[in-house]
Amino acid sequence: MITRRGFLAATAFVVSVPMPVSAAARDLRPNVFVRLTSDGEITVTVPRPDTGQGARTAAVLLVAEELSVDPDRVVVEQAPGDTAKYGPQMVAGSSSVQQMFQPLRTAGATARCLLVAAAAARWGVPSGECQARDGFVVHPSRGRLAYADLVADAAAIDPASVPVTLKPPREWRVLGRPRVRVDVHDVTSGKAKFGIDVSEPRTAVAVVARPPWLGATVASIDDAAARAVEGVVAVVPLDSAGVAVVANRTAAALAGRAALRVTWTGGNTAADSRDWLTELGQALPAPPTAPGTVALQATYRLPLLAHAPMEPHNATASLTADGKLTVWAPTQDPGGTRERLAQILRLPLGDVSVFATLAGGGFGRRAEFDVVLEAVTCSRAVQRPVKVLWTRDDDMRHDSYRPMSVHRLSAVVGPTGLPTWRSHEVATWPLTVVPFFNDPALVRASGDHFPYRVPGEVSIALRPAPLRTGFWRAVYAGQFGYAEECFLSALAARAKIDQVAFRQRLLPPDSRLVPLLRQAARAHCRPGHHRGVACHVDYDSAIAVVADVGVRAGRPTVERVTAAVDVGVAVHPSGVRAQVEGGVMDAVSTVLGAQITVREGRVVESSFRDYRWARIDEAPDIDVIIAASDRPPGGLGELAYPPAAAAIASAVASATGRAVTGMPVTGEVG
Amino acid sequence: MVAVGWTSKKFSGLNDSRKVHVAMHRLRVNGIEYDVDVPGGTPLLWALRDELGLTGAKYGCGIGACGACTSLVDDRAVRTCVSTVAEQAGRRVTTVEGLPVDHPVRRAWIAMDVAQCGYCQPGQMMAAVHLLRSNPDPTDAQIDEALRDNVCRCGTYHRIRAAVRLAARLGREAAE
Ligand code: FES
């Protein structure tokens, strides 16, 4: 899939035409990420999907910087799934920019050095006298040559024969500068193609009737009425997930599913998420022996959360009679999906192609490929490409949820009120989508990033998950970090010490958080509001958050949030701010009301009507301060959520006078 | 660029299993007339997306609860997922594809770099266009009120608010 930028995007559909061999041979392709043609077209192949985190923008900026070209001239191409060629492709662990930083800059720099060498050879001057500047190689006395005119010569040079040097940061003209995303024209014109927009010729659409209760399976199917719906072409039973209605068009598939009669059997019709939370509370490990009197103890109960990406799950698959499989999907992991599909379907890897479209959000859910398998099953059954579309109801009720958890924290405090010992017991579930995660050591590695100088103990009890659970933005750090920072706020309040000063005294003096706390507090400074503070360190990045909460018409309202963040080099500052803003809004949503509940074996919430995600009238002003840094980029996508949630919850506690006991902070949990 | 008589038959080969005769409905979308051959109860959203290939309006819920499908019909902002082809036949439908390149809302959305994943933005933009038609200089509270039923799961609200304010200014400047 190819996306052209800017003007091109606004005017033309992109059709890929096979290139004449002679022209292709003259292209400069020093590596898999960069291609220059003698027509002056510069293409960047982005190894990772863009799920809204800005992978395409970052990739273009990294290459454009080193290639010394205007990023607006670059055409963006999304790499198909192929980890042998492109390296790891999974959008996970906040790693996209972190892991593209070196290879994509090197890719651009290699092309630049080859173009410079070609120009130097043509002029008969040393390379060192030439400079790449804005699409040209320039020489003080020989003038300048456009890249397009040098492509053929450069392509003939062995890349290994030319030393590649990266620009020093002080020479950067693109990285770290204000600019908008590369796909901004596509998005605002409606031309951006998401998975749901895939329209391969002859594609049918399927929607799936799914178990009404947890664990229910199909007993019998009466599909007469569904087949009678005009446009319905097949009713296809899927393994345990349900029954697919395949039609020529989406509307017919939806009408067909409504007409389908399925009798379900088994399942747990008594399951209730409040009971699960009670059971987790009972499963908490016994607290260790404290080296003194426990001055404060608190318990926090956290609910199930759904990913609910704005684009519901979907995937299009075409499995031909001769065993060639092509998939187009808004996946977080095209490479891994391709490998798993080849394995499961016993197809040679070369016969499986996976194309990642834009994804309307991911938040962890799209690292899974269950919907892709459904599409493959349907395509096999009807011998056509099939797009499986999950309805919003499917998406909310059949998610891989963030696990529930119960946390008990205790502290011994010294004469100054500062904690001298801490303990944190957790009872939660593993992530069922990755069986290897059923290991307290891994859960702790994901969740526990306590940055303060307080010795203590963390113990974890993992109970079997009663439903499907998966990676949700920040994974276990979202639970652990929330509990730890809420507890720290309670300790500071107990000691009557300012929240910022309290944390600064507990941090190692050389912690990156010390200046961040200072910057956030100074920028935020506004009297008369209830304030919450929290910190977080993860993915080689650090963040401090300050939040103000007021009470409007009896309801807590987040009024303003300031975050100071150290992510190393900020490749795309607007994108950095966007990721922090997104984490803050996830925090507003989940602290003030969004949660998934289960009653009588069913997930209650089925749309944004009852999954209380924040709306614009609940959105605070958000200030993001990006600390100057010359460290390589750290991860960011999952950094802001845990501390933003804790800061907001602590501010609500200060506003309402009621201690935090879980999430959400208002109403019943679970 | 007139496409009267352009019908969903274009996707021939897909419709061979139709079992019931369905009516033609004339839709006027972004200034072009189309005859679509679907049951009258078909949600306008799916007619736009599946029959006309206009995929700017997005499916987010299908029950009027998220705003991703918001488009203009005459002068109203309509949830096209819960509005049928029969109801809207003959009216003036404007989707995000129909916004001029230099429309203040588009310019503002670009300048503010609003989008994260971008999936909700066509709906947000069309809701903003609707607001600014009736209220060229809205307060923040009025913006919040008008856009409160448009969900952005990525959390771009604070940029949306700023973009609507900017679009209002650009619109007023253009009018002067
Ligand atoms: S898709 Fe129409 S309101 Fe959600």
Ligand code: FES
């Ligand atoms: S930008 Fe992703 S839902 Fe709004």
